[in-house]
Amino acid sequence: MNGRPISGASVGARTHGGGSSKGILAVLLGVLLLAVTACGGGGDSDSGDGKGKSGGDSTKADTKVSQAVVTIAPKDGTDGVATSGALKVTAAKGKLTEVKVEDAKGNAVDGEITGGGATWTPSTHLASATKYKVHAVAKDSDGRTAAEESAFTTLTPKNTFVGMFTPEDGSKVGVGMPFSINFTRGITHPEDVEKAIKIKTEPVVDVEGHWFGNDRLDFRPEEYWKAGTKVTVELNLDGVEGRPGVYGNQAKTVSFTIGRSQVSTVDVKTKTMTVKRDGKTIKTIPVTTGKPGYDTWNGRMVITDRLEVTRMNGETVGYAGEYDIKDVPHAQRLTTSGTFIHGNYWGGDAFGNYNASHGCIGLKDVRGGYDGKVAAAWFFNQSMAGDVVVVKNSNDRVVDPDNGLNGWNMSWEKWKA
Numbered sequence: 001m002n003g004r005p006i007s008g009a010s011v012g013a014r015t016h017g018g019g020s021s022k023g024i025l026a027v028l029l030g031v032l033l034l035a036v037t038a039c040g041g042g043g044d045s046d047s048g049d050g051k052g053k054s055g056g057d058s059t060k061a062d063t064k065v066s067q068a069v070v071t072i073a074p075k076d077g078t079d080g081v082a083t084s085g086a087l088k089v090t091a092a093k094g095k096l097t098e099v100k101v102e103d104a105k106g107n108a109v110d111g112e113i114t115g116g117g118a119t120w121t122p123s124t125h126l127a128s129a130t131k132y133k134v135h136a137v138a139k140d141s142d143g144r145t146a147a148e149e150s151a152f153t154t155l156t157p158k159n160t161f162v163g164m165f166t167p168e169d170g171s172k173v174g175v176g177m178p179f180s181i182n183f184t185r186g187i188t189h190p191e192d193v194e195k196a197i198k199i200k201t202e203p204v205v206d207v208e209g210h211w212f213g214n215d216r217l218d219f220r221p222e223e224y225w226k227a228g229t230k231v232t233v234e235l236n237l238d239g240v241e242g243r244p245g246v247y248g249n250q251a252k253t254v255s256f257t258i259g260r261s262q263v264s265t266v267d268v269k270t271k272t273m274t275v276k277r278d279g280k281t282i283k284t285i286p287v288t289t290g291k292p293g294y295d296t297w298n299g300r301m302v303i304t305d306r307l308e309v310t311r312m313n314g315e316t317v318g319y320a321g322e323y324d325i326k327d328v329p330h331a332q333r334l335t336t337s338g339t340f341i342h343g344n345y346w347g348g349d350a351f352g353n354y355n356a357s358h359g360c361i362g363l364k365d366v367r368g369g370y371d372g373k374v375a376a377a378w379f380f381n382q383s384m385a386g387d388v389v390v391v392k393n394s395n396d397r398v399v400d401p402d403n404g405l406n407g408w409n410m411s412w413e414k415w416k417a
Helices: 008-013 021-040 056-063 190-195 375-382 412-416
Strands: 069-073 088-092 095-103 111-114 119-122 131-139 145-153 159-161 163-166 179-183 197-202 207-212 216-221 230-236 241-243 246-248 251-258 262-267 272-277 280-286 299-302 306-313 324-333 340-344 361-364 388-392
Touching (some): 069 145, 095 111, 163 230, 179 230, 190 207, 190 216, 197 216, 207 412, 272 375, 280 375, 340 375
Parallel strands (some): 262 388, 340 361
Antiparallel strands (some): 069 088, 088 119, 095 131, 111 119, 163 179, 179 216, 230 251, 262 272
16 A cells, blocks of 8 residues: 555445446435426526525415505495485406406496596496495506405485386287376486486387476377387386485386277367377278367377266366266377367267267267177277377367376477487
């Protein structure tokens, strides 16, 4: 021994089986390198500063809080909230992606995100005395989401109104029947009330509303309805502030169907009425109309009430003492002011010969109305509410559009205005 360290050859000389010392050393180094690589998680992918590409950045992105801020008004737990103008959702440092508003029954409130995601507002009013829940989500510029929730209850009104409407739900009516609503309180916010009434038709036709005063709103198309049209009206008045401090208390869906078309034309000069069904004449009837000084209105009138027998007293229409007939048969109302088309058993030979009424249209009948073959009975049995009776060639003016359901006497331009 000369003091030098033992070489690899000396170690190899002690092994048996003919193995190479260099081969064994290579295997040992390979095992050691493999262990280091497995523990290091990627070798040169790690820069040594803890920010390796294989996981450092993604972990930070997952845990970083969104910069978006969602604000809901009214605040959570608020009571007595106004049904209009109070609900609003906004986002700062981000954009709204989802807003859900529901009542306790799960009924959703429609709304719209505007301002590029900055604001959400409802597209309709809220119901009164109702609890709502709001869930809103916004994203910041990095796609991270922030959510906010709130619950509030709308006010309980002390004063309310409803709409009394015609025709009734489920009814079948003639082509001239408008949908007419009389409100129990005068309306000073007509746009809000009208907006809360939706009308759908099948087939589709443009239907517009017109206000008569501040307590009546009628809807109709430009021309008479087409036979067979199905009309659905949604009265979403609950929570609508019709006038200061007075809120709607009505949520109802009304449906009705338009029957066959029947339009009858009374010619005052010829003293006849021509009845047309679906555009074809089915009968011409002799009539009597208003005598001089009591002329019948001109214009288009819609049948409303239908009474097999009724009392007609001149006192109720400003003709006190002139007549009081307790059993007028087959009477169908045409105006609120008292114009009827009805059976007449006392008129003698007036029908088709001269005008003898106080403004009504009279058809030959018998006392008690028992004879179904006479003109008045036939017409009554062939008619329905909503049928149209047109009067022409009278010396009087055209009937007012609001005197009965007679808006057809107003031009479409004025109606929409």
